[in-house]
Amino acid sequence: MALSVLVALILTPALCATMLKPIQKGGHGEHKGFFGWFNRMFDKSTHHYTDSVGNILRSTGRYLLLYIIIVVGMAYLFVRLPSSFLPDEDQGVFLTMAQLPAGASQERTQKVLDEVTDYYLTKEKANVESVFAVNGFGFAGRGQNTGIAFVSLKDWSERPGEENKVEAITGRAMAPSRRLKMRWSSPLTCQRSLNWVRRPVSTSS
Numbered sequence: 001m002a003l004s005v006l007v008a009l010i011l012t013p014a015l016c017a018t019m020l021k022p023i024q025k026g027g028h029g030e031h032k033g034f035f036g037w038f039n040r041m042f043d044k045s046t047h048h049y050t051d052s053v054g055n056i057l058r059s060t061g062r063y064l065l066l067y068i069i070i071v072v073g074m075a076y077l078f079v080r081l082p083s084s085f086l087p088d089e090d091q092g093v094f095l096t097m098a099q100l101p102a103g104a105s106q107e108r109t110q111k112v113l114d115e116v117t118d119y120y121l122t123k124e125k126a127n128v129e130s131v132f133a134v135n136g137f138g139f140a141g142r143g144q145n146t147g148i149a150f151v152s153l154k155d156w157s158e159r160p161g162e163e164n165k166v167e168a169i170t171g172r173a174m175a176p177s178r179r180l181k182m183r184w185s186s187p188l189t190c191q192r193s194l195n196w197v198r199r200p201v202s203t204s205s
Helices: 002-019 033-058 060-080 106-122 166-173
Strands: 093-099 128-138 141-153 180-185 192-198
Touching: 033 060, 093 106, 093 128, 093 166, 106 128, 106 141
Parallel strands: 093 192
Antiparallel strands: 093 141, 128 141, 180 192
């Protein structure tokens, strides 16, 4: 720290004195070459900016009205834009998250992950390339009652047709007839994810 202080107090001023050339009073630095062009352009942009700000301040109501019109227009387009213009992208991968009740053992969670893996590799073997399951980890947190499976689909050329797209695959996985109840979510990354939650089995006497 002491060395830095000495350099700043002794060497830096001397170095600046050798690099910075004095200019005349009222001058604006270099007038030739690249630096002269840069100084002229910088001064011009500065004057243009200050003039624009002054015009806005003198006509505050007009620019405020323009801002309100832009905000209202954006809100209208956001509400009225058909969802078909924002299609879901099939990126060839989605996530399946297993969430068991609190206190569930790791072995029980592993059985659920094995069931998830078996479902995709058997029922959807024509579309699924691989499944990588991780026990004890999930986007909702860590614990022995959570797990996640990364499902990689085959190339788009190997699964043509609407019934083989990611939306159809996850739709079949969420069928009401399945013993596992699933919830659908769509992250901002445009990848797909499913939450697999154990549904209590009711028995009738």
